[in-house]
Amino acid sequence: MVKQVRLIDYPAGRAARDFWSFSGDALPALDENQIKVRIDWVSVDPGMSGWITDKPSYMPPVKPGEVMRAFGVGEVVETRSERFKVGDWVTGFLGLQTEAIFAEKAVRKIDVGQVPPQLFLSGLGMTGYTAYFGMMDIGQPQESDTVVVSAASGAVGGIAAQLAKQAGARVVGIAGGPIKCAYLTDELGLDAAIDYKAGSIGAALDAAVPAGIDLYFDNVGGEILDAVLDRMNYRGRIVVCGSISQYGDFAAARGPAGYMRVVTHSLKMQGFTMRDYMHRVPEAFETLAQGYASGSLKFREHVLEGLETFPDAYEMLFDGRNHGKLLIDIRGDH
């Protein structure tokens, strides 16, 4: 029996714990140009909040009653496609389910010979690509730069911070709590870490970046952005990371109080999402895969086990309880 997590209805706010149902449906026979995939790992992403609302977005919403959309990786177990043979590995929107049938065009083949398959959901997937293009194409860190990254122990921020460090910049990460901060300096090798829960973010920035900030990779907006803006150097750049838009309530999101500094210090703020860069994914993949292989890039994963953990996993994202890319290992559900 195949297991699925389905959306019952659109939640009104972030809290969605009671909006999921678990089903166990049988699969039909394959049609031509279809494959059956056994799904081993699924990804829990902030973008999911945009898929369970009826507001217009860049993707159609998941409809009530449907299997919840999610990135996943899995192995082809049955095929009526000439493109895929049994034993091939694939990724794409495989959904929160243990097994499913897909049109051959709906998934992408991956090579898991060198790397564990779940990496295609973290550092070698959208998370890594987002960090790569945001930092390297928009931010363009220089050796002389002081770079600040918020949510720096998070899935995207951690990779973005490491890429800036590799470019020779001085990199300061902002994270919540001493454990995440120790990870930034001790594991990722950042120059300093700021615990935004420990006190005044402004005073901590004054101590960590006395000469101001040249490049800010913004994963969070809000008060931290305000404090950073006040300390941006002349001609500073702010990368407004795609994932920020997918946390919380769009309507409540407000702009930085220090808007005037954009003028007085000739700042540039630039937003992006991955749709700007889909045509350049191979470039990101190559860089990230090489970094991983050489040990110079670390991808932190936060792994839960079993589809039944999903309602809690989804809430963890918005509570900041995860540390690294949040994945669910569903091999035990098969």
Place this chain on the structure above:
Amino acid sequence: MVKQVRLIDYPAGRAARDFWSFSGDALPALDENQIKVRIDWVSVDPGMSGWITDKPSYMPPVKPGEVMRAFGVGEVVETRSERFKVGDWVTGFLGLQTEAIFAEKAVRKIDVGQVPPQLFLSGLGMTGYTAYFGMMDIGQPQESDTVVVSAASGAVGGIAAQLAKQAGARVVGIAGGPIKCAYLTDELGLDAAIDYKAGSIGAALDAAVPAGIDLYFDNVGGEILDAVLDRMNYRGRIVVCGSISQYGDFAAARGPAGYMRVVTHSLKMQGFTMRDYMHRVPEAFETLAQGYASGSLKFREHVLEGLETFPDAYEMLFDGRNHGKLLIDIRGDH
């Protein structure tokens, strides 16, 4: 006798009507490398508000008791400089006064053979340069663009809007009241004008730019920026014009409510001031002077007469009562 306008003290807010005194002092004899200049025209600029506060800024403040800083144009009437002869025309911070002595390095020679001298305070001065670099270097209007300019009948906005129109874009100007709006379409040849005082700015934008906005030249911030942001197209650009920072109260200036659209639509917001471009002034001057000579660029001036009009002139700027570059003709004061 030479007449001057002096700052009595720093005003607490915008209202500065009672903070000016009028003096009539004699000038000392010239030292070496000095010139005496008869000043014919002075410029009233929003930037003045930043000079009459003790808050740190990009320029030192005018001290209480000093002659008020202002751009001006005038003629050399006495010289102990090898660089200047009697009859030369100069511009620079000549101050609110009818005659004054300057170090030769403090002023710049101008050629008034082809154009009236006061143009060096409007379209061929900082106002024109700000419009030019903001629109042409940062904004870079394309033929396929829909461009919106706020304060489009103002000194900077009017020139910026005409430059975008010349680049082939569709240009919509925002201004306050039917007279200014008629000027935008009838005199400047813009494609449409929106009277922000006439009703909902959002509804007016929906009617004027149904296909959205590609480039916004922001002279005002606030609610108009919010309404424009909601209608920015994918990969839109927002030029945050230098002069905006000099209107009103820095501390109260707030960022746009639609910050999230910066991400979802991959927008770029870029601020600038003229200090970024001082090295490229000749390029701007050339373009603007040619446009003026050929009649393709119109520079609107709002001229008052006499130094005694200054306290009112200063307040006009912030009330939006001026229409065009605000100048004072002080030839009658000599």
